[in-house]
Amino acid sequence: MLERFITHYIIALLSLTSASSDGTPLDRDHDETDIAPEAMALIRKDCQEFLDTHFDSITCEGSPTYPPDNSDEIEIAAHDFWLTRNGHGAGFWDGDWPEPQASILTEAAHGYGEIDPYIGDDGKIYI
8 A cells, every 4th residue: 555655646746746947747758766765765754654644534434536547545645645745736625535634634744845856967856
């Protein structure tokens, strides 16, 4: 479950982060293998802690799933964790999660603070 959470968090990070001034998402030219080891360690730590601490809220009655790809609450929570912690215009608070879980998850994600991935001189993604 943790690996799936991390995978979907990274998908959100790469697809919703611009690598250049023209707004090109990182996932156009990069994938998870381009994440620097120290950045991956931080991602793993944050995801593990968030999932462990808020598992009950993530898997609560009424948590979202999305057809047609049948994304489940773990995948959606990973995506929403990225969105919410970085102040994007969607996330746990936008109406898909039931209350009080939406508020609990939103507050918790905000507690992690924003991160700003960037491409280093070595071509690796850092945060």
